[in-house]
Amino acid sequence: MEHIKKKDKKMIIKPHQIKQHMWVFVNSAIVNPSFDSQTKETLTLKASKFGSTFNLSDKFLKDFLKTGIVDHCMKFAKAREELKIKKELNTGVKKNSKILGVPKLEDANNAGTRQSEKCTLILTEGDSAKSLAMAGIEIVGRDSYGCFPLKGKLLNVREAKASQLLNNEEIQNIIKILGIQVGKNYEEVKSLRYGSIMIMTDSDTDGSHIKGLIINFIHHFWPSLIKINGFLKEFITPIIKVSKGNRNFSFYTIPEYKNWYESINRNVSGWKIKYYKGLGTSTDKEAQEYFANIERNKIEFEYRNEEDDEAIELAFVKKKADARKQWLGDFDQKNALQDVNFTKIRYTDFVNKEFILYSLSDNQRSIPNLCDGLKPSERKILFACFKRKLKNEIKVAQLSGYIAEHSAYHHGEMSLQGTIVAMAQNFVGSNNINLLLPIGQFGTRNQGGKEHASARYIFTSLNKVTRHLFNEHDDELMKNIIEEGQKIEPHWFLPILPMILINGADGIGTGWSTSVPCYNPREIAENIRNKIAKGTFNEMKPWYKGYTGTIEKNNKGSYDNIGVFNWKEEDPDVLVITELPIKKWTKDYKVHLERLMGYEPAKDSKGKEKPKPKAKKNAEKTGEEDDEVSEKSKKEEIIVEEIREYHTSNKVHFEIRLNEAGIENYRKASNDKIITKFKLKTTIPTSNMVMFDKDLKIRKYPNVESILEEFYSLRLVYYTHRKNYLLTNMRRDLEVLSNKARFIQAVVDEKIKVRNVKKKDLIKVLVQQGN
DNA sequence: CTGAAGGCTAC
């Protein structure tokens, strides 16, 4: 490329030269450059697959020479991609037509007519919310209100790949329903099928997330529409209702409720307090009340200036994770919405006062605490098991119900059951100490535990060691969370060893994620003793119970993790693999071995064939290779003739007979070469160990020692607390017992008469003697 | 690819 840059601008670039670079750097099917044959000054990038052409100006050519080929190719590749998306998304989008093939849509009668501007499309979180909305729509009328249910979390369209965007039914449907053109600049809404969108989600943080994702969708494709105030609206519903006699109050935010709660001096006796989790809690009648008072329950989103753009981008641009860390760190609960007594909300305010609460709770539920190594749902499980003094085995499905009730767990029980199962697993690569017992099929290393049986078939109970690790005497020292007047699990437990290092953790939040490997509990204990004796911690490397491979520090600061392989003694053409790297599951590994045998896994497992005959024809002409296959899945060299498997429940054992090529290339090869070819190495990073500390502040820990250090000093303080607590109890017991003894002695010595003495008089005597 | 969440569809 240098030679192109150096010389005179125009004439130097020859099509074939550029072409080579382009094939290298650009996803090859997208652009195919050629010069205008007459002037030699206009570069044409021909999109071979989609038949469109870009003619590049002189100015572009100048830039082109200045900045180099690659950037521009990439730019145009992107432009092509966008055009492709636009084209496909826009096919069949028309204003004046009834929508066909979207059975769940309840179209407004006036949608797509001359009166479409007055129509509102209600987007709901799920089908049940839709039926609630439909009950409400009876009040405001079907002529100008339509309704469409979303299936949970909407795609974040901002950096979505074309394929993902085009395969997303949700996105396609909304576009169709609105009759909106991707890439078109809308100054007004007359040409749309609906004049506005009203978002109706559960009033929990996940609901805020969904609102945000919808805003993001509109903002990304139609920034001009975002600027039309009132185009996007939300419908809010109360989260708490209280009633006493004929007095009724509805609260839309927690602070609002708390104000009321304080205003009656926390005396809620006689008041009926009802929490509305999710829209499904409301009855049809209530829905109709909300809609009858739609001015109270409707809030318009408002765009004022670039700050609003920036807020939305801060929330949804993928690479802004670091900015989000800052944003979350700076947040103060006082900044949250206190009430919703307004009819308009700026996008910045939505993001910074409401949406942020989702991001915070996302971290809270996904990232563990240093003190006990648990995430809230895991802690709830343990708390409930302790509370129930769980000794006998219990069906997982049953336990989850108990937990939900006693620890105020408000999410889906499937999710909770999944967490219980994960806590009880004990195959290699799962837990080093499983706090719960796996009784029944809890999954194996064949599929990383995904093959566990359904929660209604399997049983669990507390592992015996669990109560040793989480000492009963510490329970009273913990600060419990109070929710809805109910004492639930503590902010954190404090086990006698740092569980976070024993079982590790993985979690993905917002702005933050975490990844902590597992360590050897005995080594940790030894290390803590070492600290007591010598004042320092030794360096530790990750350790997995039952793992027979090696884990060694590499020069990048992470740990190489290599499986075990040998050439079979009786038959040196057979490679025997008896251990795979941590978290490589046997089933997945077999797929790799089969590729070495020449079997390619079926490309599209969903069986969704996407024939593109048109694109193929165009592609042939330009003489390009079949890019998608050649680029993405390079065929493996076939070196394996036969695979035999002798696994046991916790041990891997493959015997791999190589073919001629395999013997020639690998029989005498170095270990490194074999390890690479057979994918027997993975690395365990320790560079993203994030957790909440004792003050519930999220922090990243640079190394294991810093985690140990913090745990150690906290545990020391709490041993003192525990000692004091036990001493206080024992002193009290002692006092009681010695007084009892004194009393008995006094009776024996006949210093106190108990027979035929009135209770009142006896007490009098006792008080006198006591002093 | 990981895992705690939102949700529905296909079987």
Next chain:
DNA sequence: TCTCGTAGCCTTCAG
């Protein structure tokens, strides 16, 4: 042939 329960799928989020 229809209904019911649920396994299996889609989505977010960071590295």
